[in-house]
Amino acid sequence: xxxxxxxxxxxxxxxxxxxxxxxxxxxxxxxxxxxxxxxxxxxxxxxxxxxxxxxxxxxxxxxxxxxxxxxxxxxxxxxxxxxxxxxxxxxxxxxxxxxxxxxxxxxxxxxxxxxxxxxxxxxxxxxxxxxxxxxxxxxxxxxxxxxxxxxxxxxxxxxxxxxxxxxxxxxxxxxxxxxxxxxxxxxxxxxxxxxx
Numbered sequence: 001x002x003x004x005x006x007x008x009x010x011x012x013x014x015x016x017x018x019x020x021x022x023x024x025x026x027x028x029x030x031x032x033x034x035x036x037x038x039x040x041x042x043x044x045x046x047x048x049x050x051x052x053x054x055x056x057x058x059x060x061x062x063x064x065x066x067x068x069x070x071x072x073x074x075x076x077x078x079x080x081x082x083x084x085x086x087x088x089x090x091x092x093x094x095x096x097x098x099x100x101x102x103x104x105x106x107x108x109x110x111x112x113x114x115x116x117x118x119x120x121x122x123x124x125x126x127x128x129x130x131x132x133x134x135x136x137x138x139x140x141x142x143x144x145x146x147x148x149x150x151x152x153x154x155x156x157x158x159x160x161x162x163x164x165x166x167x168x169x170x171x172x173x174x175x176x177x178x179x180x181x182x183x184x185x186x187x188x189x190x191x192x193x194x195x196x
Contacts, residue, residue, distance in 0.1 A: 065089035072096055094121045102128055123147045131155050136163075150182035157189060 030037065065088035071081040086093040094113060098121055101109035110132065113125035127148045130138035139156035146152070153172045160169035176186040
């Protein structure tokens with residue numbers, strides 16, 4: 001029984017020694033790297049504060065841009081709202097300009113927007129510009145995979161029909177995919193609009 005008690009005490013002392021030893025090692029490590037640890041903690045706190053501040057600023061910019069857009073929809077001649085929208089949300093500003101250009105059939109503005117960095121705006125503006133100009137070549141070059149490619153085929157086929165190029169018109173209408181939302185219009189145009 002005494003042997004078991006002595007063994008038990010030795011194990012307990014060994015565990016306490018190991019705990020004490022690890023505490024001493026941790027203390028030494030902290031003393032040796034104290035500045036680095038504090039700098040890392042400060043960097044983490046600053047990064048967190050920076051992230052929160054950035055997120056707050058972005059949210060405020062979104063709110064301001066949306067308010068400016070709403071003001072522009074109510075009053076398109078509001079230059080202050082237009083400038084605020086341009087500064088706070090250039091993409092939404094371009095979308096507003098696109099809407100205005102399509103409504104007013106403004107070829108100059110559509111041509112400018114067709115070279116936008118925003119691929120969607122550039123794509124839509126290019127299509128509308130070609131359709132507005134009734135430019136069959138531009139509609140024919142309109143990229144496959146572009147947003148309104150199937151509608152460009154419809155427009156191009158219609159222009160071919162007006163020019164008396166019926167076979168080309170039929171061929172373009174046949175290339176409109178079956179699952180395209182433009183297919184019913186292509187079918188109607190092929191059966192009732194394009195002369196034989």
